[in-house]
Amino acid sequence: MAEFDPRRLLPLKTQWFHIMLSLAGEEQHGYGIMRQVLERSTGKVRLWPATLYGSLKRLIEAGLIEESDERPAPELDDARRRYYRLTDLGRRVLDAECDRLQELVDSIRVKRAMVTE
Amino acid sequence: MNFARRIYRRLAEAFPHEFKLVYGTELTLLGEDVVEEIARRHGVTGLIRLIVDIAIRVPIEYLGEMRRDLRYAVRALLKSPGFALVGIISLGIGMGMTTSVFSRVWAQMFRGLPAVTDADRLAIPEDPVSYYYIEQYRAQKSLFEGVAAFQTGVPFSVALPGNGHAKPERVFGQIVSPGYFSLLGVKAQRGRVFSPEVDKPGDAPVVVITDRFWRNRLNSAPDALGQTLRLNGQPATIIGITPKDFKGAMPVVPAEIFVPVTVPPSLAPELANAILDDPHAKVFQAMLRLAPGVTIESAEAGLDAVTRRLDDRDSSDAKHNDKSRRVTLLAGGTMVPIPRAMRPVLVGFFVVLIGLILTISCMNLANMLLARGSARRKELAIRLAVGASRFRLIRQMMSEGILIAMLGGAAGLALAYWLSLLSSQLKLPQAVPQELDYSLDWRAFVFTFALAIVCGIGFSLAPALQATKSGVVPALKEGAAIQLRGYRRLGMRNLLVLGQVAGSLMLLLITGFLVLGFSKTGSVQTKFNANTMYLLSIDPVRDGYSREKAQALFDKLPTLLQSTGAIPTIALASQAPFSMANGTVQLRASQAIQVAAKESIGERYFEALDEPLLAGREFAHRDREIKTPMPVVLNETAARGLFGSANAIGQRVTEDRQSCEVVGVVPDLKSGIVDDDQSAAVIYLPLTERDFATPPAGGITLMVRSSVGADALIGIRRQLASLDPNLDIFNVRTLAEHLELSRSFMRNALDTYVGIGVFGLVLAAIGLAGVTAYAVARRRKEIGIRMALGARKGQVLGLVLREGATLVAVGTALGFLGAIAMAKMLSSLTSIFANALNVSTNDPRLLVGAPLLLAGLALLACYIPARKSAKIDPLRALREE
Numbered sequence: 001m002a003e004f005d006p007r008r009l010l011p012l013k014t015q016w017f018h019i020m021l022s023l024a025g026e027e028q029h030g031y032g033i034m035r036q037v038l039e040r041s042t043g044k045v046r047l048w049p050a051t052l053y054g055s056l057k058r059l060i061e062a063g064l065i066e067e068s069d070e071r072p073a074p075e076l077d078d079a080r081r082r083y084y085r086l087t088d089l090g091r092r093v094l095d096a097e098c099d100r101l102q103e104l105v106d107s108i109r110v111k112r113a114m115v116t117e
Numbered sequence: 118m119n120f121a122r123r124i125y126r127r128l129a130e131a132f133p134h135e136f137k138l139v140y141g142t143e144l145t146l147l148g149e150d151v152v153e154e155i156a157r158r159h160g161v162t163g164l165i166r167l168i169v170d171i172a173i174r175v176p177i178e179y180l181g182e183m184r185r186d187l188r189y190a191v192r193a194l195l196k197s198p199g200f201a202l203v204g205i206i207s208l209g210i211g212m213g214m215t216t217s218v219f220s221r222v223w224a225q226m227f228r229g230l231p232a233v234t235d236a237d238r239l240a241i242p243e244d245p246v247s248y249y250y251i252e253q254y255r256a257q258k259s260l261f262e263g264v265a266a267f268q269t270g271v272p273f274s275v276a277l278p279g280n281g282h283a284k285p286e287r288v289f290g291q292i293v294s295p296g297y298f299s300l301l302g303v304k305a306q307r308g309r310v311f312s313p314e315v316d317k318p319g320d321a322p323v324v325v326i327t328d329r330f331w332r333n334r335l336n337s338a339p340d341a342l343g344q345t346l347r348l349n350g351q352p353a354t355i356i357g358i359t360p361k362d363f364k365g366a367m368p369v370v371p372a373e374i375f376v377p378v379t380v381p382p383s384l385a386p387e388l389a390n391a392i393l394d395d396p397h398a399k400v401f402q403a404m405l406r407l408a409p410g411v412t413i414e415s416a417e418a419g420l421d422a423v424t425r426r427l428d429d430r431d432s433s434d435a436k437h438n439d440k441s442r443r444v445t446l447l448a449g450g451t452m453v454p455i456p457r458a459m460r461p462v463l464v465g466f467f468v469v470l471i472g473l474i475l476t477i478s479c480m481n482l483a484n485m486l487l488a489r490g491s492a493r494r495k496e497l498a499i500r501l502a503v504g505a506s507r508f509r510l511i512r513q514m515m516s517e518g519i520l521i522a523m524l525g526g527a528a529g530l531a532l533a534y535w536l537s538l539l540s541s542q543l544k545l546p547q548a549v550p551q552e553l554d555y556s557l558d559w560r561a562f563v564f565t566f567a568l569a570i571v572c573g574i575g576f577s578l579a580p581a582l583q584a585t586k587s588g589v590v591p592a593l594k595e596g597a598a599i600q601l602r603g604y605r606r607l608g609m610r611n612l613l614v615l616g617q618v619a620g621s622l623m624l625l626l627i628t629g630f631l632v633l634g635f636s637k638t639g640s641v642q643t644k645f646n647a648n649t650m651y652l653l654s655i656d657p658v659r660d661g662y663s664r665e666k667a668q669a670l671f672d673k674l675p676t677l678l679q680s681t682g683a684i685p686t687i688a689l690a691s692q693a694p695f696s697m698a699n700g701t702v703q704l705r706a707s708q709a710i711q712v713a714a715k716e717s718i719g720e721r722y723f724e725a726l727d728e729p730l731l732a733g734r735e736f737a738h739r740d741r742e743i744k745t746p747m748p749v750v751l752n753e754t755a756a757r758g759l760f761g762s763a764n765a766i767g768q769r770v771t772e773d774r775q776s777c778e779v780v781g782v783v784p785d786l787k788s789g790i791v792d793d794d795q796s797a798a799v800i801y802l803p804l805t806e807r808d809f810a811t812p813p814a815g816g817i818t819l820m821v822r823s824s825v826g827a828d829a830l831i832g833i834r835r836q837l838a839s840l841d842p843n844l845d846i847f848n849v850r851t852l853a854e855h856l857e858l859s860r861s862f863m864r865n866a867l868d869t870y871v872g873i874g875v876f877g878l879v880l881a882a883i884g885l886a887g888v889t890a891y892a893v894a895r896r897r898k899e900i901g902i903r904m905a906l907g908a909r910k911g912q913v914l915g916l917v918l919r920e921g922a923t924l925v926a927v928g929t930a931l932g933f934l935g936a937i938a939m940a941k942m943l944s945s946l947t948s949i950f951a952n953a954l955n956v957s958t959n960d961p962r963l964l965v966g967a968p969l970l971l972a973g974l975a976l977l978a979c980y981i982p983a984r985k986s987a988k989i990d991p992l993r994a995l996r997e998e
Contacts, residue, residue, distance in 0.1 A: 048171075
């Protein structure tokens with residue numbers, strides 16, 4: 001598994017992308033991920049609970065995220081909740097997906113510029 | 118909102134165990150956390166989406182689990198390919214055979230007619246009746262919604278439109294009453310069908326063709342309607358095409374064209390002599406549609422009374438005082454009408470056969486799964502110890518069983534398909550082409566497939582439960598050897614093997630009995646080389662000859678052909694010798710009644726067959742005239758049945774109100790086809806002018822014996838062509854070919870039985886090999902100790918073989934008894950079985966050979982895995998502790 005090309009998993013499903021984006025740089029539990037996605041998209045994208053946990057399960061199986069054993073400070077911790085974080089592979093896949101989306105946006109800009117000229 | 122919350126919680130609990138273990142709490146928690154917010158923000162739509170989301174996820178998760186189980190099962194099977202292969206082959210053969218037997222026989226008897234509406238409301242009297250009677254039946258409105266008449270297997274010489282010079286083709290069709298199609302509920306796919314309102318006697322002749330005729334002979338010509346066919350030399354207009362797959366009522370004899378009874382006799386010689394008004398001309402089949410609420414039994418009783426009344430009007434009828442039932446109704450809407458009394462017999466036979474086959478193959482599977490379950494005890498114990506749920510393990514083991522069942526089903530389908538291809542090449546030795554539908558019945562397959570899956574679940578469940586039941590600790594400690602503790606002589610496995618040995622011996626013996634019996638009763642020995650007799654058929658009336666012209670032709674034919682030289686004997690007959698009887702007649706002498714088969718033959722028939730008469734004379738040329746009493750020849754059985762040991766020559770016999778005088782007695786000629794024992798008696802009538810004017814469906818058969826081989830045939834063809842180039846010569850073959858054809862029918866049946874017997878044997882051997890291999894594995898440690906203490910290889914081998922040998926011995930004894938019992942049961946069902954079984958159940962080849970074969974094979978199957986025991990290294994076996 002030394003040289004797994006992250007692009008093989010692209011494009012990511014929308015809900016996978018949103019979950020992984022929420023886990024970039026921090027650990028989160030399911031409820032937190034849902035809240036963050038909702039806020040980031042100003043209420044446009046809602047991860048419904050069953051879809052959310054189904055996706056988390058599949059992301060773990062695909063090796064993109066893992067359960068974290070570090071817990072936050074006891075006063076903030078809810079013992080019933082599990083925390084998730086990106087794996088190395090997950091990070092690379094997320095980067096690759098971001099690059100891909102960036103390229104898409106770039107080509108949209110170029111096209112727009114050409115049309116308005 | 119509370120309602121939504123409740124549903125949500127319910128659904129969250131419905132997720133698979135593994136999913137709930139990890140995510141269950143959080144899923145419930147999250148849902149309850151957000152439900153208020155969602156209701157606030159999105160209202161009812163939001164709540165509905167919340168529920169829909171979770172409701173969709175439940176089955177998705179289950180499918181995911183199943184996929185994982187299946188993947189695991191595939192891996193497990195790949196790891197032990199021998200096990201997988203044996204399982205798949207066992208089940209495959211079982212399912213293939215079942216599907217094949219079911220499609221071929223079962224469906225043929227019980228499948229409804231294609232293109233016919235409410236086929237289960239149709240009934241058909243067993244015996245043909247006269248058109249006049251059918252007209253009277255029509256009046257019974259309280260019994261029948263409708264009544265139609267038809268004659269099936271009627272040959273027509275058909276010249277296609279626009280093809281004036283091509284030779285006409287011989288096509289088989291039906292002559293039907295105008296209400297035939299509306300009674301069956303069959304509508305034309307193009308044009309119209311007959312109807313009583315439109316088609317009247319005296320109209321210009323019309324014909325309805327089948328889809329098959331239209332496609333094959335008219336190349337699906339779009340303008341076929343309105344064109345004119347020449348039928349038996351007369352023009353008839355095509356008015357309609359029947360739906361695809363419709364081959365008429367009783368499609369065993371498929372019809373290609375349909376002609377109404379309103380056509381003139383010049384077109385259909387079958388309708389000559391005002392046959393429609395003759396109450397004694399019992400040549401029509403009646404098709405009845407039962408009125409709503411009328412059962413077939415009450416219809417039969419009603420029809421019987423009507424028939425009795427009609428019979429009684431005619432005081433000359435011999436049946437006047439006959440109290441027995443005169444009409445038997447059969448279900449008319451099936452492929453083959455089967456007497457109701459025969460149904461339980463047939464059903465019983467096939468249920469027994471199919472049951473045996475499936476039981477044997479499932480037993481094998483169960484047996485192997487049991488062995489495997491105990492061998493995998495250690496693996497299962499480890500997985501239980503690290504937290505796998507028992508339910509999960511059981512599910513996994515069951516998916517293995519189901520996977521094998523599915524693969525076996527695929528193999529079975531392939532086998533059944535191959536068998537159906539084999540059977541469809543089969544031809545029946547009859548003048549009228551018969552067609553049995555050998556296509557696979559998907560219902561049969563679905564049925565067996567479902568059964569296999571049920572078996573897969575059933576037979577993997579017990580071993581799975583057993584294997585996961587044991588305590589984790591002892592299983593881990595002792596590993597696979599745990600079974601040693603509770604060795605039971607009559608364990609489930611041993612019972613299974615016992616059943617298998619007994620069952621396969623039963624199969625082998627029963628099929629062996631039938632094969633031997635059929636081949637003994639079915640072989641024909643001619644007193645001369647059957648290759649030197651040629652059979653050929655002509656049918657001048659249907660080639661457009663008038664009555665007189667046809668008679669003249671047959672008058673001069675023998676002398677004419679003999680003049681070609683090198684032809685010592687030539688004879689005419691209404692059917693080829695050694696053919697299946699064309700129905701039976703009732704003969705009455707002063708003292709006795711005898712049912713006999715009827716054959717019409719010409720002069721020198723017995724001379725041609727090298728069968729000298731026991732008494733009296735053969736028919737002569739003068740017997741062609743119709744006179745009373747009619748001269749007849751009886752075979753030995755018929756003569757004995759009617760007159761006992763008295764001299765039959767000169768005695769009087771009545772056949773269907775016709776007075777006959779016996780002029781000769783011949784030895785019994787075997788028909789070559791196992792049939793009901795009734796037809797052992799035969800009455801031979803002379804071919805008369807009437808036969809020449811309306812020949813039977815197969816035409817008139819010429820039997821020519823010659824020593825000059827095929828040259829004789831060329832000479833005959835040339836002679837006939839010089840006589841009339843348009844005369845159609847058909848069914849040309851040697852007697853040897855004809856007999857071969859008769860036997861091919863029987864041989865096909867025999868092949869099936871042999872196949873079934875061999876199948877049982879192979880499966881039993883596989884099962885036994887499994888048992889022995891398992892015993893060796895189980896007693897590995899014990900054997901190691903024994904060998905370390907100085908036991909020799911032979912002793913060890915004997916130890917292992919003993920168990921297998923005991924099972925074989927007991928199973929053989931049980932199977933033997935079972936087979937004898939079953940043979941008795943089958944014989945009591947029908948005389949067909951009884952005849953065949955009578956001659957074979959005491960055949961030493963079978964009684965001794967079959968058990969020996971089975972025992973030998975079984976011991977071999979034990980021996981191969983048992984050899985492994987001798988190779989056990991005592992040091993390693995003991996160290997494995």
